[in-house]
Amino acid sequence: MxxxxxxxxxxxxxxxxxxxxxxxxxxxxxxxxxxxxxxxxxxxxxxxxxxxxxxxxxxxxxxxxxxxxxxxxxxxxxxxxxxxxxxxxxxxxxxxxxVDDDFDESKPYNVPKRTKLSNNLSFPYGNNEPEKTVFPTVDYKKLELAVASAFDKKGEKKQRTRSVLVLYKDKIIAEKYADGFTKTSKILGWSMTKSLTATYFGILQKQGKFDINKPAPVAEWKNDERKDITTNDLLHMNSGLEWEEDYTQISDVTKMLFQAEDMSKSQVEKPAAFKPDTHWNYSSGTTNLLSGILRQQFKTHQEYLDFWFSSLLDKIGMNSAIVETDMAGNFVGSSYGWATTRDWAKFGLLYLHKGNWNGEQIFDESWAKYVATPTNTSKGQYGAQFWLNAGGYFPDVPKEMFYCSGYQGQMIAIFPSKDLVIVRMGLTEEPDFDFNGFLRDVVGSVKQ
Known part of the structure; x- marks a missing residue:
């Protein structure tokens, strides 16, 4: 014994x-x-x-x-x-x-200068409450059922949706929040932040200050095979560089997000595994490298910080938005953007209108087409820091849809021909949350 x-x-x-x-x-x-x-x-x-x-x-x-x-x-x-x-x-x-043990908390730091949208307009072009509009082309009963189906019934914990907002012809036709969340709740978009980061290159391109088709301005690559990687390749996630995006174990992405001082360098250090534009590989490190490249375009750190808000976020009234920085002062463009559901919807609306915000062209119309065009070798699922349905990933949803997507099922879905933007924020992805069915039913409630 x-x-x-x-x-x-x-x-x-x-x-x-x-x-x-x-x-x-x-x-x-x-x-x-x-x-x-x-x-x-x-x-x-x-x-x-x-x-x-x-x-x-x-x-x-x-x-x-x-x-x-x-x-x-x-x-x-x-x-x-x-x-x-x-x-x-x-x-x-x-x-x-x-922070790590070497971080100096007493060191002075720069803070973005913010401006608040000031006019007498209603949402989305102002901060007044949205106008109530009834459209004869919307089946409101069907829409209400579709939105309600996205939320858990009392006592359940499966769908875990926090908010849903539907914009049609610039008007809110549905808006619902889970208990504990409201229109003022700021919610982390996770990788939806990637789409924000890409947009700044569209803005700089419109201003004639950046050419995405030139080799990426990365000094460490100038004397080896990586010298031919363009910013366009980085935006498309097909640079050919090594990267492991696995959140279940110690990998490139977890080491970057939870250990790196300067997240813009994590992808820079990786060798080439393939030739550019031959192999699509999703990489948060690539997006943080893009954030670092953006920083290089400005003479001072303050100008870099201000640009993210003055050229986009505050300009379109996303006044609740904040993008967190790493220890080195870079915006974590891959993952750490926060905003209210209404403000996330404004970003989708900007792309629905091909860069035009209430009469002002923020980026060229061609940029909206660019981000929604399938990347080589992505099987129609990815554009330039935006996800696509061109390959029919969601079989019952229009293939024209392109969308921002984040961990745990954050989504801003854009339907150009339907004049429709759908935002869902939550804590679950497929199969626990049926995006195909949800999007199908919401789109189906709107008759064109």
Whole structure:
């Protein structure tokens, strides 16, 4: 009997050692994700720690973290079993940043200069409440059912939709929020931020200040095979560079988001695996490299920070929007854009109108066509930092749709011929959330 207990004990010990060996390197990422999520959600959107833990942090292994908030220093801490403690600090105007032990919190930093849209217009072109308009071409009963189906019934926790907004002919025809969320709630767009980042190249191109078809201005590539990679290749995610986008383990993307000081350098350091324009590979590192390239276009860091708001976000009245920076002061253009659902809808509307915002052309019409044109080797699923339905990924949805997409099912869907923009924010992706059915039913409620 003693031998049996000894054997069982050895097996359990071996299991514990193995679990620790496999899990320990991930603790840094777990506590990093958790502290950053807590700091951002609490200080940007005023959510309680409990709400964030039960919502944003309710994912595999992240819920192992023990969290703490220091209101006085606007700091969030997280650790796992007392190990690998990480800290994220909030800075007004820049959001929260996950810091390492070498980060100097006393060092002065620049903050974007903001302007608020000031006119007497209603949403979306002003900050007054939207006008109530009834369209004979909309089946409101069908629309209401489609929107309601996106939300959980009381006691359920599957769909986990936080908000839905539908714009038709510049008017809100449907808007619904889950308990705890309202029209003023700022919600993280995750990779929808990539579409924002790309837009700045369209703006610079219109201003005659940037040519996306020239080799990317990356000094480290000038003397090797990467010298032929263009900014156009980067925008299309087909640079041919190595990159692993896997959030379930320690990979290029998790190391960048939760360990790197300067996220714009993570992709720069990768060797070429393929020739440019021959192999599509989704890479958040590429988008943060693009953010770094944008920074190079300005003489000062302040000008770079201001440009993101003066040329786009504040110009179209996305006054709630904030894009968080890394420790080096770069906007994390891959992942960290926040805004209210209404403001995310404004961004979709800008593309619906091919860059025209209430009479002002923000970027050329050709840019809207460019981002919605399939990238080589993407099977019709990707354009330039926008996702596409050209390949019929959503079989019951018009193929013309192009959209911004983010982790956990954030979406801004644009339907040019329908004059329609649909925004869904939440915590679930397919198959838990049926985007094909949801989009099909909303689009089907509008008769053209």
């Amino acid at each position: 003693k031998k049996i207990f000894r054997f069982i004990g050895l097996v359990l010990l071996a299991a514990i050692i193995y679990y620790g060996f496999v899990t320990y390197p991930k603790l840094d990422l777990i506590s990093g994700f958790s502290s950053k999520s807590i700091a951002s959600g609490h200080f940007i959107d005023n959510r309680s720690m409990k709400t964030i833990e039960e919502g944003d942090n309710d994912i595999n292994m992240i819920d192992l973290a023990k969290n703490e908030i220091d209101e006085k220093t606007k700091t969030a801490f997280a650790s796992v079993y007392g190990l690998k403690s990480r800290k994220a600090i909030y800075r007004e105007g820049l959001g929260a940043v996950l």
